Amino acid sequence: MPAETQNPSHFPVMLPQVLEGLRIRKDGGYLDGTLGRGGHARAVLERLGPEGRLLLMDKDPEAIVSAERLFGADARVAIRRGSFAALAEWDATRAGLDGVLFDLGVSSPQLDVAERGFSFRNDGPLDMRMDPTSGESAAQWLAHANAHDIADVLWTYGEEKLSRKIAAAIVMDRETAPFTRTSQLAEMIARVVGRGDSKIHPATRSFQAIRIFINRELEDLERGLAAAHERLKPGGRLVVISFHSLEDRIVKRFIAGHAKAPPGNRRMPAPEHFSPSLREIGGAQRADDAETALNPRSRSAVLRVAEKIGAPGAGAGA
Numbered sequence: 001m002p003a004e005t006q007n008p009s010h011f012p013v014m015l016p017q018v019l020e021g022l023r024i025r026k027d028g029g030y031l032d033g034t035l036g037r038g039g040h041a042r043a044v045l046e047r048l049g050p051e052g053r054l055l056l057m058d059k060d061p062e063a064i065v066s067a068e069r070l071f072g073a074d075a076r077v078a079i080r081r082g083s084f085a086a087l088a089e090w091d092a093t094r095a096g097l098d099g100v101l102f103d104l105g106v107s108s109p110q111l112d113v114a115e116r117g118f119s120f121r122n123d124g125p126l127d128m129r130m131d132p133t134s135g136e137s138a139a140q141w142l143a144h145a146n147a148h149d150i151a152d153v154l155w156t157y158g159e160e161k162l163s164r165k166i167a168a169a170i171v172m173d174r175e176t177a178p179f180t181r182t183s184q185l186a187e188m189i190a191r192v193v194g195r196g197d198s199k200i201h202p203a204t205r206s207f208q209a210i211r212i213f214i215n216r217e218l219e220d221l222e223r224g225l226a227a228a229h230e231r232l233k234p235g236g237r238l239v240v241i242s243f244h245s246l247e248d249r250i251v252k253r254f255i256a257g258h259a260k261a262p263p264g265n266r267r268m269p270a271p272e273h274f275s276p277s278l279r280e281i282g283g284a285q286r287a288d289d290a291e292t293a294l295n296p297r298s299r300s301a302v303l304r305v306a307e308k309i310g311a312p313g314a315g316a317g318a
């Protein structure tokens with residue numbers, strides 16, 4: 001058995017539901033915007049015939065290297081490093097897509113390799129970028145951001161109740177020594193927040209918040225959903241797995257906004273004729289007990305599926 005299939009945290013999350021949601025046709029064209037270590041991609045590829053096509057994207061250069069190794073020799077596969085927010089700018093998507101998958105958040109290798117700087121458990125440089133070659137690292141941002149902005153990020157993306165206290169401590173402590181290591185930040189937060197009786201590490205919410213901010217995860221999601229919608233052919237499927245409520249809210253609203261007419265309002269002019277362009281398939285789905293017992297990460301997963309509706313020919317690029 002390959003090493004990566006022995007560790008439950010490396011199982012692709014909600015795989016049967018993803019495959020059912022994508023409703024794969026052997027000759028279809030699919031895009032996995034969050035390739036990671038390729039678990040979902042491999043399963044999609046196994047269901048494609050020789051005429052099928054699989055486009056793979058990830059922001060993370062290491063995911064791209066591993067994809068080249070795993071799938072590079074397969075003529076049905078094309079690989080591109082970049083955010084799924086820009087998927088419609090990739091020429092390969094111009095012909096239109098039969099399915100798009102986003103399995104959001106960070107991958108096991110990103111969390112497990114201390115050097116990537118995502119983990120408060122394993123000490124590493126305070127980085128947190130999915131693409132370490134672009135933008136500011138967490139350390140760079142925390143070195144200059146003001147207390148108000150830091151508190152805002154911790155509250156908005158982490159719902160951290162002690163956001164102001166933590167932000168003030170960061171700004172004060174960095175006068176003596178800049179924050180450069182994950183353990184340094186995690187220990188400081190644990191001191192400020194205290195252990196309490198919670199089972200989760202006191203730095204969990206703050207690390208999540210800083211990661212979401214540094215990687216512009218919610219902005220990318222909004223843009224990625226719009227780009228997927230643009231490129232899906234009629235009958236094509238959008239499948240998104242979210243891991244926290246902020247992401248799921250964006251996905252839910254996006255689907256609803258394209259599936260249902262906005263509710264009427266006596267004080268507003270009547271909306272123009274609404275023509276739905278998505279159909280929601282089922283509601284929010286969650287991992288079953290067997291999966292959550294095996295893979296704790298799947299406990300917070302929420303999967304949503306939508307189908308593009310519209311005139312034939314829509315979805316393919318101009």
Ligand SMILES: C[S@@+](CC[C@H](N)C(=O)[O-])C[C@H]1O[C@@H](n2cnc3c(N)ncnc32)[C@H](O)[C@@H]1O
Pocket residue numbers: 011012013033034035036037038039040041057058059060063082083084085103104105106107108130220221224
């Ligand atoms: C949860 S993992 C995906 C795991 C993958 N489905 C598998 O089976 O191995 C999420 C991956 O998406 C990537 N990612 C997150 N946001 C992205 C974005 N906006 N554009 C491209 N890749 C992104 C991360 O770098 C990470 O590798």
